[in-house]
Amino acid sequence: MHNRVKITIGTVIVEAEFTDSACAHTIIDSLPFEARPNSWGDEFYFEIPVRMTLDETATTSVKTGDIGYWPPGNALAIFFGPTPLSKGNDPVPAGKVNVVGRVIGDPKVLKKAEGALAVRIEKAS
Helix, strand or coil, X not given: CCCEEEEEECCEEEEEEECCCHHHHHHHHCCCEEECCEECCCEEEEECCCCCCCCCCEECCXXXXXXEEEHHHCEEEEECXXXXXXXXXXXXXXXXXXXXXXXXXXXXXXXXXXXXXXXXXXXXX
């Protein structure tokens, strides 16, 4: 399975690698999609056309660069720094997320995309 994706948020492009979980496979199978990103501290989140429940990867303990699926909002979250619930440098999601992937390279470049009106995720070529 091809687990690499290209994420474009505004003018910023990063690649990510998705895990081998059922939730990650479902997300990859639904690509490509576009959405309007919301910001919550140093996290972008947006609704995607996937409906899944929490799985064995579900956690509130994520690291900068992690990508999580948040079932209550049918949303994908990309963590690139502290969120409003953080007590240190690590992001803390609003609730448990299924960890489905990780940004390749420096996720902090996503700070340059704050205020972007669109996010697009597609399979990397």
